[in-house]
Amino acid sequence: MPQHTDKAYEEELAQLRSHVLEMGGLVEEQIAHAIRALTERDESLARETMQRDHTVNRLDVEIDELCIKLLALRQPAARDLRLITTALKITTDLERIGDLASHTAERALELSAELPIKPYIDLPQMADLARGMVHQSLDAFVKEDAELALSVCASDDPLDKLHAQLFRELLSFMVEDPTTISRAMRLLFVSKALERIGDHATNIAEMVIFMVRGRSIRHMDAVPRVL
Amino acid sequence: MWSVPEAALTTQADTPAKVEVRDLSVHYGETKAVDGVNIDIPRNQVTALIGPSGCGKSTFLRCLNRMNDHIAGAQIRGRVVMDGEDVYGPDVDAVDLRRRVGMVFQKSNPFPKTIFENVAFGPRVHGLRDAVALREIVERSLRQSALWDEVSSSLEKSALELSGGQQQRLCIARALAVEPEVLLMDEPASALDPISTAKIEELIHELKNSYTIVIVTHNMQQAARVSDITAYFYLGKLIEYGPTARIFTSPTRQETEDYITGRFG
Numbered sequence: 001m002p003q004h005t006d007k008a009y010e011e012e013l014a015q016l017r018s019h020v021l022e023m024g025g026l027v028e029e030q031i032a033h034a035i036r037a038l039t040e041r042d043e044s045l046a047r048e049t050m051q052r053d054h055t056v057n058r059l060d061v062e063i064d065e066l067c068i069k070l071l072a073l074r075q076p077a078a079r080d081l082r083l084i085t086t087a088l089k090i091t092t093d094l095e096r097i098g099d100l101a102s103h104t105a106e107r108a109l110e111l112s113a114e115l116p117i118k119p120y121i122d123l124p125q126m127a128d129l130a131r132g133m134v135h136q137s138l139d140a141f142v143k144e145d146a147e148l149a150l151s152v153c154a155s156d157d158p159l160d161k162l163h164a165q166l167f168r169e170l171l172s173f174m175v176e177d178p179t180t181i182s183r184a185m186r187l188l189f190v191s192k193a194l195e196r197i198g199d200h201a202t203n204i205a206e207m208v209i210f211m212v213r214g215r216s217i218r219h220m221d222a223v224p225r226v227l
Numbered sequence: 228m229w230s231v232p233e234a235a236l237t238t239q240a241d242t243p244a245k246v247e248v249r250d251l252s253v254h255y256g257e258t259k260a261v262d263g264v265n266i267d268i269p270r271n272q273v274t275a276l277i278g279p280s281g282c283g284k285s286t287f288l289r290c291l292n293r294m295n296d297h298i299a300g301a302q303i304r305g306r307v308v309m310d311g312e313d314v315y316g317p318d319v320d321a322v323d324l325r326r327r328v329g330m331v332f333q334k335s336n337p338f339p340k341t342i343f344e345n346v347a348f349g350p351r352v353h354g355l356r357d358a359v360a361l362r363e364i365v366e367r368s369l370r371q372s373a374l375w376d377e378v379s380s381s382l383e384k385s386a387l388e389l390s391g392g393q394q395q396r397l398c399i400a401r402a403l404a405v406e407p408e409v410l411l412m413d414e415p416a417s418a419l420d421p422i423s424t425a426k427i428e429e430l431i432h433e434l435k436n437s438y439t440i441v442i443v444t445h446n447m448q449q450a451a452r453v454s455d456i457t458a459y460f461y462l463g464k465l466i467e468y469g470p471t472a473r474i475f476t477s478p479t480r481q482e483t484e485d486y487i488t489g490r491f492g
Contacts, residue, residue, distance in 0.1 A: 002491075004488070004489050004490050005490065005491055006489055009489065077447065077475045077488055078475060079488060081475070214476060215477070
């Protein structure tokens, strides 16, 4: 693709892309740290993860400001306009993912003082899935790859299924032994947070498809199999 | 496949086109200025022609009311059909055509006469002598061009005393006085300050209810603001045309994309 006649504009758009990636990388790490803090009962890692949410929030504000500046000063059109509106929307999702990772770290901190009710198998698997979806959606953003983005939308299903399965399992714990309720509830919050991260990653992927193709696939009854 | 909500991206193109252009080419001597253009210009809508200098958009515009007839060495091929009639047909009187297809230029060019006489000029040339009717036409035209409130008490002042923006609106009033069907505008606001430009753009919005408007502009934001249809010209060819909202969000041709995003040359 040809470069902008205005080099400064070109650099600002490159800067926007790299900021979004930086925020995405940070958020992915936050998910990994939060779940490790839970499984390894690492209180200091949990605290560190909660603390780092401020950095995510700061990036969110910075990217918003950059987008608003670009909209006001450059009057972007076509692919540039779609890049900037996409960046504006996906940073909102990334910021929410950051919050969910932070909430997971809070639950990890609370649970670290108590005995585990079961070994952690499903939650790390869910965290891997969720993190993979975030990673892939951002990969699709950088590569401007609509097909890759579409595959992210399709991979939300396994995550939803794991969440439903874990919900049933934790429910049975609570029914059998009410003393597990507070721990099981906290695990359920974590499961729900991971499931929501998958939803946010799907939002990002859908925006990437809009950015690349100029058409929206959001709010459709079924994810289209081909673009 | 899935459905795409394209309601916002389409225009009400149900009515037949006001002007249909088919295989239009213009040569100036050896130079090909317009190269095989086909386009339908929809009735009561604003069509913007954009493209870099020398892309043929002004030459194309001037074909619509045969303003190129007087340019030595200009050769025009193809058809320009307005309401079913070829404007280059043997029976068409070019002067009458230019009454039906009015034009406003980049640089305002009022006659060195009074404001009243500038607007009354066209109807007089076309034979209107009745003073009351002339006054009515002058008032109506000045109201339509959003100038009446500023000049109603000074119609006998020289048009040259008006500001640049007022002069341009006077030229629009002068074009409207002969009740054209189509209004061609060649960079009508490029020499004006932002407030005068906004007034002209507001006026274009009003006028499209009664007229079919074709505007050439170098200002892409202006094209985006005022037009329903945008046509992108490059090297004499019409590269792409379609609903303005679509052209500025998702053009289909790479050349259009590069031009409107500023990736050019």
